[in-house]
Amino acid sequence: METKLYADLQALNIPYDVVEHPAVFTVEESRAVDGDIPGAHTKNLFLKDAGGRFWLVTVPAALRADLKALPAAMGAKRVSFGKGEDMERLIGVTPGSVTPLGAIADADGAVTIVLDASLASADRVNCHPLRNTATLGLSGADLVRALTHWGHPPVIVDVPAQD
DSSP states (O other), rough: OOHHHHHHHHHHHOOOOOEEESOOOOOHHHHHHHTSSSSSEEEEEEEEETTEEEEEEEETTOOOOTTTHHHHTTTOEEHHHHHHHHHHHHHHTTTTOOGGGGGOTTOOOEEEEEEEEHHHSOEEEEEEESSSSSSEEEHHHHHHHHHTTTTOEEEOOOBBBOO
């Protein structure tokens, strides 16, 4: 699937670069490799709402999302964290490798992508290219364009932060 990811980005004339690094599983671990990579770093929340819908919320790495206020902001019912096996089945990635680019694997549109507004407008957004041993950087506008191309136009919101 990663080969298709790069082929699609090239076909869409989306400039990107990739930095290889040791595997990182958490935002805390990623700080060890992020220092040398410019741009907005991300973290992802794989969620399931009370109605059974799945959501992938991508926010700046430092943001502590308010999970009580988030559902109203993104148009969902009460949310809880989704299971790793659902994530793997629906977007083809495992916990620790979560990325909005996983939308490429969700041909059925089972997962709604939510993108924090600051990332959508960022000059450079960094996310995993379907694996946690690299970071792929592209503009926020190009991320939105790629997601839309894969049938996942993102819901762009100001994700509420915890106080």
